Amino acid sequence: MSAVQEAFGYGEQEWRPQEGLYLGGCSAWELADQFGTPLLVLAESEIRSRCRRYRRAMESYAPGGRVIYAGKAFLNTAMALLIAQEGLCLDVVSGGELYIALNAGFPPERVVMHGNNKTPEELSDALEHGVGTLVVDNFPELLLLEDLARSKGKRPAILLRLIPGVEAHTHEYIRTGQADSKFGISLEQGQAMAATRHALASLHVQLLGFHCHIGSQILALDAYLMAVEAMMDFIGQVARATGWTASVLDMGGGLGIRYLPEDTPPSIETYLQTLAEAVRAQARRQGVPVPRLWVEPGRSIVGEAGTALYRVGSVKEAGRRRLYAAVDGGMTDNPRVALYQARYQAWLLKAPGRRPGAVRDVTVAGHCCESGDILVPHVRMSEPERGDLVAIPASGAYQYAMSSNYNGYPRPAVVLVRDGRAMLIARREAYPDLVRLDLVPPDLRQRASEPADQTGSAAVASLDGTKGEA
Numbered sequence: 001m002s003a004v005q006e007a008f009g010y011g012e013q014e015w016r017p018q019e020g021l022y023l024g025g026c027s028a029w030e031l032a033d034q035f036g037t038p039l040l041v042l043a044e045s046e047i048r049s050r051c052r053r054y055r056r057a058m059e060s061y062a063p064g065g066r067v068i069y070a071g072k073a074f075l076n077t078a079m080a081l082l083i084a085q086e087g088l089c090l091d092v093v094s095g096g097e098l099y100i101a102l103n104a105g106f107p108p109e110r111v112v113m114h115g116n117n118k119t120p121e122e123l124s125d126a127l128e129h130g131v132g133t134l135v136v137d138n139f140p141e142l143l144l145l146e147d148l149a150r151s152k153g154k155r156p157a158i159l160l161r162l163i164p165g166v167e168a169h170t171h172e173y174i175r176t177g178q179a180d181s182k183f184g185i186s187l188e189q190g191q192a193m194a195a196t197r198h199a200l201a202s203l204h205v206q207l208l209g210f211h212c213h214i215g216s217q218i219l220a221l222d223a224y225l226m227a228v229e230a231m232m233d234f235i236g237q238v239a240r241a242t243g244w245t246a247s248v249l250d251m252g253g254g255l256g257i258r259y260l261p262e263d264t265p266p267s268i269e270t271y272l273q274t275l276a277e278a279v280r281a282q283a284r285r286q287g288v289p290v291p292r293l294w295v296e297p298g299r300s301i302v303g304e305a306g307t308a309l310y311r312v313g314s315v316k317e318a319g320r321r322r323l324y325a326a327v328d329g330g331m332t333d334n335p336r337v338a339l340y341q342a343r344y345q346a347w348l349l350k351a352p353g354r355r356p357g358a359v360r361d362v363t364v365a366g367h368c369c370e371s372g373d374i375l376v377p378h379v380r381m382s383e384p385e386r387g388d389l390v391a392i393p394a395s396g397a398y399q400y401a402m403s404s405n406y407n408g409y410p411r412p413a414v415v416l417v418r419d420g421r422a423m424l425i426a427r428r429e430a431y432p433d434l435v436r437l438d439l440v441p442p443d444l445r446q447r448a449s450e451p452a453d454q455t456g457s458a459a460v461a462s463l464d465g466t467k468g469e470a
Contacts, residue, residue: 012043012417013307013393020349021391023307024417028349031422032389035413037311038329040400042074042425044082044418046305047396051086053268054297060269061276062293068112070253070298071097073397074306078416078425080104089132091253091296095122102129112250112296114161116183120144127154135159135211135250138185139195142205149204159211159250160185160199162192164230166214166223183213187234196238207244209291210235213252216299219265221274227251228278236286250294251275257303259394260345268300299397306396308334310375312388313367323362325384330366331373332409334392334399338372348381349389357383364390368407400426405434 014022021028024043031041054067068089071080075097081104083090089110092098101111109132115122116137123145126134136142136158149156161184185192199207214227231249239245256265266274276293283290310327317323336342346364350356360383366373375392384390403411410429415422 012046012305013391021347024422025420026417026422028307028309028389028391029352031415031417032309032311034422035415035424036428037309037389038327038333038412039309040333040395040412040414041307041309041422042302042396042414042416043305043307044416047082047302048086050268050297050301050305051083051088054272054295054301055087057269057272058293058295061273062279065276065293065295068250068294068296069301070296071101072401073298074302074401075100076414076426077104079302080106084110091298095119095125098122098125098129098131108132112294117141120148123148124152127152127156131156133157133159133208135161136195136199136205137161137183139191139198142195142199146202146204155204155206157206157208158199159209159248160192160195160207161211161213162187162231162234164212164214164227166227166230184211187230192234193238193241197242200242200244207246209246209248209250211250211252211294213296214254216254217256218254219256219263221266221271224251224271224275225278228275229282232279232282232286232288235283235291236288239286239288245288246291247289248294249279249291250296253296253298253300255297255300257299257394257397259343265300268297271300303397304394306394306399308392308395308399310364310390310392312384312386312390315384315386321361323360323383324365325362325390326365326367327375327390328367329412330368330375331370332366332368332406333403333412334366334375334395335402335404336398337375338370339402344376344392344394346376346379346381347391347393348384349391350382351385351387351389354385354388357385359383364392367409405429408434410434 012024016022023041024045032039058065058067066089068091069083070091072093077100080101084106089112090101090106091112091114092101093114098113102108108130111131112133112135113126113131114135118141127148134145134156136145163184163186165187185195199205210231212227212231214223235246255271258265279293280290310329312325312327314326331338359380362379362381362384363374364376364379366375400414410433413424413428414426416425
């Protein structure tokens, strides 16, 4: 049994004996040769399947609810079109993501806009384009939005983002529901109640309900149950204090995926059933109507649909125990490992005509000038050689979205695969793209043609060791 078969379950990967890895019916080797590496491969059918599972589960367990794709996981024009076709709403967190959505023709009334520090320009754009719902993160933003809405004659629908005081079992950098979070309005010291009363009294916003988000890559549902209880407690308090009851409870996203074979995330269906039943039970306990449930999945829609392909370059021993296989990507196309110790599986695809070697403990290293640029610190695989491919599954979420040009590396290409067809949806950056925004002031260009002054001459001379201080 191959390593791929043992770890099977990521998206639409298929291992064909004697042929290797196939993604959406396309050979990994043919994709790498045609589009180059590093390369992000997204399985269209897997993305659509997960969208439909979310919609069916919502219709079954919380009719009238909304599934809102979190664009920060992965968003470009093609992805926005796909999400629109599947009937989901779209969560954007910036003016840039809103621009991508509008450029794709995404219906603005199905857009939910987030952000903990929305600028006046971003809020104005959202109002002018008719964004369906604005999630207000803090009291100053509520006041700013009111002023803008008043000046434009608008009355946007809003949710207030609250901090439920729940610490999810995930890395501290991707927790968002704890009491000291930078996101949201605290339930403590009357802050949330004051914001709620202000919004209800306003003539310029329409309060629908409340939003919370407790974190990302969550594999246990107990934290969600605690968050539902905290949010419904507050909804009950508001109802008793004001006579108004929230019609919407947005529980955010965060459902984890299977990065490693031992990861056991809840299914989409179990997740939504658990949330819906908890909301109903807590509504009964509080004696209030059941609010409509909204959720914002991102990773659990696109994460396992993606596979990253890299080509092996240098292979070297470091000491007696460590074998490094350096690949042609790294923290420039996947900063998650360096940022918060994300863990991945990796599969080695031997170049055609090569036989597998001895199984080794291998460290898959990135190409950046950083010691922390490691994609997979320890993985058992056949000893790699230059020209082999490394495939890293579950790479669809937060990798391309967080990519950069650090060290002057261009961003990778992205292809969508389905039924043996590969369609480019983001071209690979070329070197000219690295300088497309650069400007050289005329004064600086003129100075470049002038003789260097004494200081400059000394600095240049020091480069060849003939002059200057060490």
